[in-house]
Amino acid sequence: MRREWIISLSISLLLLAGGGWAVFYVTDYISSQLKADTVLNQAPEKTEDNGEKVPKKTKDIIYESQKLVVQIELEDGSIGSGFLYNNQGDIITNAHVVANHEKVSVMTADSKKMEGEVIGVSRDTDVAVVRVSGLKDKEPLPVREEETAELLDEVLALGSPLGLQNTVTRGEISGLNRNLSIEPFEYEDVYQISAPISPGNSGGPLLDGKTGEVIGINSAKIGKESIGFSIPIADVLPMVRKWSETPMKSLPEFPELKDQELQSPVAGTKAEQATYLVQYFYNSINQGDFVTAYSLLSSEWQEQTSFEEFRSGYYNTLAVSVDNIVADPNEDGVEVTVFLTAEETKDGEVVVKKYKVTYPVQYENKSLKIMNGQGKELTSQVDE
Template sequence: MKNKHFILAIVTSVLLLLFGAIGYFFIHKHFEQYKVVKASAIVKIDKTTPDAQPKKKTLKTIIYDSEKAVVQIQVELVDSQVIGSGFLYNSKGDIITNAHVVQGAKTVTIKTSDAQTYVGKVIGIGDKTDVAVVRVDKMAGMTPLPIDTKGKADVGDEVIALGSPLGFQNTVTTGIISGTDRQFTIDPFSYDHVYQISAPITHGNSGGPLINKETGKVLAINSAGMDEGNIAFSIPISEVIDQVHSWSKSPQSIDGINGTGSSANDVEEGEALKSDAENLVNYFYESLNSHDYVAAYTLLGSDWQNKVSYDKFRKGYLPTLQASIEDLKSSLSSDGKKATVTIRLSALEQTDDGNKQTVNYSVTYTIGYENDQLRLFEGKGKVIKD
């Protein structure tokens, strides 16, 4: 009897071990694709959740970021001058503009939003399509504007037009797409499938970008406007981008264009230097107001940078919440090589105790060229007590 119980116990034990082994085998096979890791105290948020979505850019931010790649184009013809606009579209230093802006150009001078001046060369120009490409070797590597080559704008889409109407650089107008697939002819150019926009544009706007307010990407090239009413027309970038890429890859040799002319510094002599110096100071404070301290710091001359480190520069402006230029005057040095710009500045500042106060300053800047780039050499300021 005892032997029977002993044998039964052995059999039972063997069966339990057998079933356990089989169970382990199936469980291991089922879960082997899952990796067990240590639990983290930090919750990883799914990037698709609303809280983790990228923060939508404000209109002010879109304008500031876009202006860096929008340029004024000054074209010297045989007996006249033309002013237009353009925008950087790739890392080669290639700028898209209208063909009618650079048609017959002897020299092409490019002015950026930070008041730098470069010499450009037309590397592609349409004969029937009003588009052209200007290459600026010294702008290679700069950040271009993002371009929407596949999207199609709809009536009602909000847009931003940037350019230099009547020579006023860094001008912004807003509106909507008020019509699509418009067609007309302004000899020798044919405009097909263009957008009609309500954003006002005029002479000098030609060649500038039309930007989607929602995405911040370039939709079209501002090309023509009507004298009456807020009606203007822009060429969709998708209609011309293949041709633009072709010119960038294989630049044209164009007869009667890109003739020998004055250098960038020659162009800047005299009153033009005053205007550019004023633009530089304005851009300096635009950068500070956008908290782009790196861009502002790069505008300082090397001597100033040697005296003030970037960290010290940034720390000095952190309490300044907003700075507004209320008055600006400029003059040239006796040799015409430097400009002096004096401004009255109203600054909203945060105090050490967390309160806010408005302080008025008088600041005088000395501005000139360093390695062919316009720079702030010196700045002296004092508090104005009304």
């Protein structure tokens, strides 16, 4: 008979957000683990037509996945996470993230805010589905159909802990077949993970560190220890697919979550959001994803510069690294100053140059945009 580790937990110790702020806690609130554990040197694999596996850098997996992970926001300011799992625009998240709500706001990685409708939520399993029409026909994250994770498998946890959108942390599967009870939900045969997760991670995907496939839904955490729990995605696929095919006509209520004391949201400041946007812009450039980079520019900048002109400006650029970012909030938004090192080709040779570029970042039609840019090449330390 298989041994089971059962943890019985009280709702009074646990629920941080009936509306959806956070990862569930088993003990007290955690204010650490804000920074992503940036992973650049692992070697996830992809399959070529000949069936052989070829190395793929983890940073590429992270970049591709981040575009399909969203931040879920509620009217009370509560925050959670979710990820696109099909081409209908359906987002998987935790039930406790959207409990007692029919409509939510969804923020994409490129700072576009869209409306989402809750089309399915379980009273027993901590899983829900939100339909976002603005994401329809978008290629979803790859999902592992079978539960095949093993102890010490490398994993990546994506989400918006404490409102810091698209944070990535790395860890391992540290336990299998864990069972815990968190009123009103039952967690059966869940993964125990060492990847640090914090409030706001709830509903975010757990990725296989070598394939980039979604293997779980990050849902709970024990106190100040780096012990989290993730629901195996394979266990809930039949249920979420049923909701996608036939949305629920009426959603269950969670009265036991309504009176819980909510933690105050700690969403990213204007400076943090603007810094993230500019960093994401250069991540897109380095990945050769000029369509995404161009979409982050304001409509006025796009009217002055066509996509072809924008892309041609990087024809001779091999790579760009961000050395430093300084964000200064002002009345209109945030002025972001970036110090860059660029590898460029000139007359067939590779040259390294340094630049200082200033970007005003403001909201345009509810989306954060880079309004314009002014830059100069740095020729000496005096220029900096």
